[in-house]
Amino acid sequence: MPILVMKFGGTSVATPDRIRRAAKRVGVEVAKGYDVIVIVSAMAGETNKLVGYVNETSPLYDAREYDAIVSSGENVTAGLMALTLQEMDVPARSWQGWQVPVKTNSAHASARIEEIPTGNITAKFGEGMRVAVVAGFQGVSPEGRITTLGRGGSDTTAVAFAAAFGAERCDIYTDVDGVYTTDPRIASKARKLDRIAFEEMLELASLGAKVLQTRSVELAMRYKVKLRVLSSFEEQSDEAGTLVCDEEEVMENRPVSGIAYSRDEAKMTLVSVADRPGIAAAIFGPLAEAGVNVDMIIQNIAEAGRTDMTFSCPVDQVKRAEKALNDAKAAGHINFHDLIADTDVAKISAVGIGMRSQSGVAAKMFRTLSDEGINIKVIATSEIKISVLIDRKYMELAVQALHDAFELEKAG
Amino acid sequence: MPILVMKFGGTSVATPDRIRRAAKRVGVEVAKGYDVIVIVSAMAGETNKLVGYVNETSPLYDAREYDAIVSSGENVTAGLMALTLQEMDVPARSWQGWQVPVKTNSAHASARIEEIPTGNITAKFGEGMRVAVVAGFQGVSPEGRITTLGRGGSDTTAVAFAAAFGAERCDIYTDVDGVYTTDPRIASKARKLDRIAFEEMLELASLGAKVLQTRSVELAMRYKVKLRVLSSFEEQSDEAGTLVCDEEEVMENRPVSGIAYSRDEAKMTLVSVADRPGIAAAIFGPLAEAGVNVDMIIQNIAEAGRTDMTFSCPVDQVKRAEKALNDAKAAGHINFHDLIADTDVAKISAVGIGMRSQSGVAAKMFRTLSDEGINIKVIATSEIKISVLIDRKYMELAVQALHDAFELEKAG
Secondary structure (H helix, E strand, O other), rough: OOOEEEEHHHHOOOHHHHHHHHHHHHHHHHHHOOOOEEEEEOOOOOOHHHHHHHHHHOOOOOHHHHHHHHOOHHHHHHHHHHHHHHOOOOOOEEEHHHHOOOOOOOOOOOOOOOEEEHHHHHHHHOOOOOHHHOOOOOOOOOOEEEEOOOOOOOHHHHHHHHHHOOOOOEEEEHHHHHHHOOOOOOOOOOOOEEEEHHHHHHHHHHHHOOOOOOHHHHHHHHOOOEEEEEEEOOOOOOOOEEEEEOOOOOOOOOOOOOEEEEEEEEEEEEEEEEOOOOOHHHHHHHHHHOOOOOOOOOEEEEEOEEEEEEEEHHHHHHHHHHHHHHHHOOOOOOOOOOOOOOOOOOOEEEEEEHHHHHOHHHHHHHHHHHHHOOOOOEEEEEEEEEEEEEEEEHHHHHHHHHHOOOOOOOOO | OOEEEEEEEEEHHOOHHHHHHHHHHHHHHHHHOOOEEEEEOOOOOHHHHHHHHHHHHHOOOOOOHHHHHHHHHHHHHHHHHHHHHHOOOOOOOEEEEHHHOOOOOOOOOOEEEEEEOOOHHHHHHOOOOOEEEEEOOOOEEEEEOEEEEOOOOHHHHHHHHHHHHHEEEEEEEOOOOOOOOOOOOOOOOOOOOOOEEEEHHHHHHHHHOOOOOHHHHHHHHHHHOOOEEEOOOOOOOOOOOEEOOOOOHHOOOOOEEEEEEEEEEEEEEEEEOOOOOOOHHHHHHHHHHHOOOOOOOOEEOOOEEEEEEEEEEHHHHHHHHHHHHHHHHOOOOOOOOOEEEEEEEEEEEEEEHHOOOOHHHHHHHHHHHHHOOOOEEEEEEEOOOEEEEHEEEEEHHHHHHHHOOOOOOOOO
16 A cells, blocks of 8 residues: 655644644544554653753753653653554554664764564555654664754654655645744745745755754655645644645746845954965864854955954853954964844745745845845845845844745735 | 571652662661662652553563563663772672573563572672672563563562571561551551561451561561561661561560451352252353452352352453353353342451460450441451451441551550
């Protein structure tokens, strides 16, 4: 029988009642003839509670124990989901990560799945079982210890199972009904996309759209897993939600598919840096060591052997960045006149695979912002993305104006 | 290094603070030179919460899923205890049942431990680890599924580890400071016993003293594991608590060691049963099938081919017993004139290995109750126990009077 993977996030399994609702969705797919692999998260709030215990116990915790502790929430949901399906007369059983086994590397707290042997579950499907409920987010290391895949890791579990079992599709049930052209809380005209390309979803995920874990999208792209994002709180048809798929399957033909934003950015400028070969490494090496996530980088044209270097990072890393740079200056590794932090900026990004073939997207974006009187502080581009830093107070206005300018409210 | 097993119950690990307190106790034993195996229960309330979820989901649950769900609480405590010990610079790690592995049979929800291979943990002790923290209550079946040992099963885990590793002692830390001559809430003169024989503890445990799981005492007796019950809420010396040990090691020499009681008993009488060979089987077979836990049984002298049959059972099983017996009568398997249930009785038991060698214990017990005007309804005796059923309203009085009569407030 064809296999379908269905993943339910924390809010979709927050109570026994909600688990029942999710199980009914599973039952619908079983009735259609699918053998289903269900991946479950912990009940909403459980993982945070466990992480809280760990932090209270040991601020610099042993990640192996952290994993053993925080993985337990998913085990509870998996068992409850299996029981609920059994109550509905759907033959089901639960699997914990080590029972499959979901083999990962030993990078505790952010492990990578290396192999999912399909034998155990396939054998049970052969015996008449219709649903395998698997605890998401967890695996087992070569040393036989429990690992976890990082926050949101159940998405990755789901995609990895879909790839391993050659599933027809991987449905991610969540608390939103799909991927939107932008955040509906900011732009009321935001429209749900029927389809979005893997590459676009990847950019949106890494830009902070919380719909899918970035790594799950990478994995889906690599193994060509058809990924669907849809709401567990609405009646669903086969066309519901947003399908994340290959570029070729995206019907719409528009330069921009979505507008993303990131509120808490900071722009830092090293004024009048002595310009010499290796200066970038001398600046960004210490920042990386200090754990500063540098995003956009701009180097102005050098004059008389000196240059200005600007970069952006999350606003809560500014103190750390300042310390790292001042330490490097004190140690004589770099030389600059001043270090200026602008902590009132936001990042706005336009994302779309259509940019590759359509010119004028950047120009249109800059003109739109200019028409609204919004000054652009930093620009960075990739093949399918244009990002700008602007004053934070214009963030909502910029998102709305760009959404209008690219007519995202209209289906392509 | 000698090995010590320390078990902490749910109230002793109810919060990260209490886990810290328990970890300090472990640290004291490590400092003395012991390699320690710590067995932990779930944080108080967790297992009940999980059992509640199961019952809400599926009243007639699949015990395999029940076990997968309810075992998760212990995993959390084991990890937190390991982290806490690491914070105290005590080399420690956690083990879940399947990681040891604790091999059990497949009797889910009340599994029996069959084997505990010591290799994995012994190897880590050899590498300098000082404390192995093991999640209690759980194991793994031959089919690779998680099993649990029944409520209170962590006691049994602790004793089984002590037996497997040849531990010098097994300390059970709980919310009482030892085993008492009777319930201090009923008899203020109740005295903590320094030592008690395995056989006595076994009788007390099966009579409802909630200090230790019955099976853990059986196991300790069989493998000669020195078992100590003590409080995790008091400063402890080596002499604290109560040592459960071989008869020969019990110094006290008295006929009775403790008075136990069970409040919610019922006495049922089948009046004028047709007496014939096999009649007891015809009565008690259907009761067993109906899940009625029959305790005491008395058959009166038969007259003219008919007899009265009396038995006791927990009061909440009376309805089930009545149905089973009336069904058996309707089916023609047994014949009786009347079925009388007395649901206002309590059971009082005097327990002591000294009874074997000292006569007159029963006579003294009956006389004491008679002096208080308490009528005895049923009597049952074993080698080291005398139990009587009396009206429930006299229960406290009977316990106090017997405690006085056998002078249990005085050390032997």
